[in-house]
Amino acid sequence: MNAQLPVQNGPDRRGLVLLVDDDPSYRVLVRESLQHAGHAVVEAATLRAARAALACRIPDVLMLDGSLPDGEGRQLLEHLKGATERPGVIFVSAHGEMVAAVKRLRQELGVGFVMSKPTNLVELNLHVGALMEGRVAPGAGGVSSSGSPALSAMLEELRSGFAAELGGRLEDLKSGAIAVSKGEGDANALEALAHRIHGTAGTYGFHEVSRVAAALEQTLHEGRGGSTQLLPSVERMVPVLSDLIRQVAEAEGSQLRMPALTTVEPQARVEGLDEERVERVLLVHPDLALCAEMVRCGASMGVEVVPAGSEAEAMRLAMQTCPDIAVVQWELSPGDDPVRCVRRLRMLPGMEELQVALISTQDSVARRAEAARSGVNLFEASPLQHLSFLAIVRRLALEGRQSLKILLIDDDPAFAAFAQMVLGAHGIEVVVLDEPAACLEALNRESPDLVLLDLMMPGLSGFDVCRLVRADARWCEMPIVVITAQLTPEVRIAAYRAGADDYLAKPVVSEELVVRVKGRALRARQNREARDRDGLTDLLLRRPFLERAQHLLSVSRRAGMSLSVALIDIDHFKAVNDQHGHAVGDQVLTIVGQVLRSGCRQEDPCARWGGEEFALAIPGAGAAEAGKLLNRMLAQLRTLVFMGEDGRPFQVTFSGGIASSGGNDLDLNELMRCADAHLYTAKHAGRNRICA
């Protein structure tokens, strides 16, 4: 059973909330917050009033205080027990309820969430949204926008007031920048103005304006000592500002502005979006020829590389392109400073989380220490080459994209919703399993990066789950973090003994949950990636290839689609090695790997099968389509000319065999054997061709 709790509070999930609490100031607070999220609120201060309200209309959500002047909150729940139509319930308790009591409230009295006072309003809105999700069909039964939320309107009014003046402020900024670039105006005053706009514009939702102002502020700040570079750098900002002024004038509600404030959405991350996103890499390197090569190399793996020859250019391009990753060469042109460059990049608004690698031709502890202090994610002491560049980008993309997935095994929906909210806000997908006995199936299905496990569950206990997972060879390396309210040394030792890697104490501090889970999951993922890949070609090794292909095969079969597998062998590779030497042979392997990699989609498994043999799995493709794809790759390889050690040029081809899962029920091994047979046919038919 895979109970994935909805936690997103979408704008169309609105409904009626009955708020029962005897504290008027608490009611005001909650009411405003709920109304702001678009819900209608009916209030009651006593049990009696609440019963009367329920008699009139059953709300979508009942938010109930545990103790009221005329009785206990749970009395009202008892009263509701037999009713045919029941609201979702949030039970609010001033004294944190014990776990056992929470369980009873949930199981016997149908409480959805238990919250404590003081109440976190963001969480409250999420819980209300989750309960609405289960009850209110989109667009139906909801409440009309009769009570237009006052706060939202006021904020919107402030915002339009600010917008009206923004053009004028930017004009001031621009004329100031023109004056300073001519060596005339007051640079300090201009810096102060840029600083103000940096802070305010972003707060009012004008993020682009904020970003540009921050860059100008930074430029001016660094030019304080009277640097000769200041004037030209400020001058370069002038057209950017003109552009911005024009956009602000034109853009009534365009992409410059934040969407109208309607709901609080802490994790508006849409699944699938990340996969489509192209990684953008800012490469700061003085060697333009090398930059151009890396641009081509990036394009081959679906990465957009933006080259910048100097620190100033890097800042300008970063502002324009908002890269996800920056790779900075330590040795820059005179006057530029790599560490300062990293700091400045990170200071641009919205780029605090920019993933940065510093590449240095020299290795020294001092340099490493300086790099580490500047907060870079990676320091590499080797010249930049195709493979090292690709490896760096992959590693940083992994860290930055945070496409981590964890499996939470817990029977408490309140904690599951909490974990999904907290981790989801950091881009970590949380799959919830409330039936511990199904953990192995869930692992197979989801292959998560980490398991988060409640120790105290009915039925199969957390200790047993640990042992079960550890006893399976496939999962013996899976990081397991247990959560427990009991922190005695005995419990901890028992958990470690059962195979846990770490524990978290309940109640869980949300930040700690994030850092512990993320750190472990990320390192596990990195280890797996490193272990799964061939050192020379950076393609998958055979076993991880088979695992991924197996997964894709089952998914494809379920979806009624076909999966094609291909085996590829470089023609006369032994002759290449014999005539040109092994170093050249390695180069050929690398290039062929790149040709294959660039010919298929990012997510298609692509492996070095062994020696000079490669394997591909192409989901969604029949034999004919896969044949076309491989022929394209072969055609591309035929255009490449290699250079032997003796300077003699030579060319390389390959042969390929394809097998498809369409119209048969062969398993993966049989498919691979079938592809191998077709490869054999291709070789015997004269090589340099594809057979299906």
Add this chain to the structure above:
Amino acid sequence: MNRRNLLLVDDESDIRRVAHLSLQHIGGWHVHEAASGAEALSVVEELRPDVVLLDVMMPEMDGPATLARLRELPRMNGVPIVFLTAKALSSDHERLRTLGASGVLTKPFDPLLLPGMVDAILEGR
């Protein structure tokens, strides 16, 4: 539940306006504004805020200077002071914390999330 007092010190009226609104309506605070460090010092004795939000970069008396003066007042003993700054570097934040701030919030901020961030800092103390 008594409404708590919050003193918001920032020389920018735009920031004060939007922060005031959200802290009052979402956070449930009684918000009082001061446009400078000097003004903050003149009202703080009478106001006895439960928390102070303090802009770092202000003319004349800046945030750190104001914080130092506030900390001298016996009334302010134990009252959390949170910096608001447009500097996003964690090293800057570290520096500000060492001055005795309870927390640091970054500008620009999302007005809807600001009250929650203030609460988080207060809870984490």
